[in-house]
Amino acid sequence: MNTKRLLIAAAVTASVVAVLAWAFAPRPQAVELATVQRGLFERTIDEDGKTRVRDRYVVAAPLAGRLERITLREGDRVEAQQVVARLAPTLAPMLDARTLAELRERVGAAEAQVRAAGARAQLAQVRQRQAEDEWQRNQALAQQGFISESRLTSARLTREAALREQAAAAQELETARHLLAQARAAVRATQPGDPAPGRLFEVRSPIAAQVLRVPQTSEGVVALGTPLMELGDTADLEIVAELLTSDAVQVQPGMPARIERWGGPQVLEARVKRVEPGAFTKVSALGVEEQRVEVLLELASSPAERAALGDGYRVGVRLVAQSVPDALLVPVSAVFPHPEQPGRMAAFTLRDGRALLRTVEVGGRNGVHAWVRQGLDEAEQVIVYPPPNVHDGVRVQPRKRNPR
Missing domain, CATH: 2.40.30.170 (Efflux pump adaptor protein, beta barrel domain)
Known part of the structure; x- marks a missing residue:
């Protein structure tokens, strides 16, 4: 009888120990996993x-006078040499000499602008020829497989930019010539002995563009240099x-x-x-x-x-x-500073149900992915957002996702 009781007590004790061992045994840590894959990496x-607007032109009053009401409004299209405003010269007698001197100086400045714009137009033409030659040379090299597609794209964009710069320089030269003509006309309109001193002076658009802003639309007296309109090609x-x-x-x-x-x-x-x-x-x-x-x-x-x-x-x-076209990508939250090797990065991979600490070399990171140069292989599984209690060799299991 005593033997039977001893056997029962031993069995109960063993069961309790087994239950306690099971209850207090370490559980596998639930973790989120992601697969290492290849793809385009961009930082x-x-x-x-x-x-x-690249080139904004301010049409200003070339002389002091009474401005007629401007009928153009923001968004209207104007052509080159189109009349955009009309002025009736009304110079004060005490200011005639000073104003005429200012207008003559404006003619000199406009002539200098024409010369400078001409030099820039010639420079833009030379750059355009260089870009065209470089584009044709890169096209031939790309067909033979000697240069990358990104370099060919860069050459194409450089060629397009040179064409636009040449067009802008030509437009700038034309505008400078227009301003010179306006300055000369303003001098003629205010010279003593003008047969028609009260005639209207027409202000013309230097380019074909859209009206961006009209500061003053009403009729009134304006001073020399008052902005009348802003023009630009949208x-x-x-x-x-x-x-x-x-x-x-x-x-x-x-x-x-x-x-x-x-x-x-x-x-x-x-x-x-x-x-x-x-x-x-x-x-x-x-x-x-x-x-x-x-x-x-x-x-x-x-x-x-x-x-x-x-x-x-x-x-x-x-x-x-x-930009790396064929990079090894992992979620950026899977890499972290190595706990034992300062200055290096690490990641946890899953192997046989346990976390394995791996030293990795990161080539770059953006808001979503990290580009891994060395340390991981394609199709491996890495732990994303590793919990603090996960370390090398600890048992882990994938976290179950709640169905939606």
């Missing part, structure tokens, strides 16, 4: 930008973005960019034209002083794709600072 700099837009100086040092002319969040259905292509050499201080919405730099971008998409864009529109700018 971008995102910022808001604003469109603006089909020739550029984008200016204000980048932090820490981001601007990574930006180089010719860098590709994408224009998003502008309201259209597609993403527009652009390239960096210039990074301004000087920074300025700007206070953020949180009251923090920031050093920012203006970066100018030119649109590479056709005017038909961006026809709805106008002057002063807000857009989203995404500058591609780094």
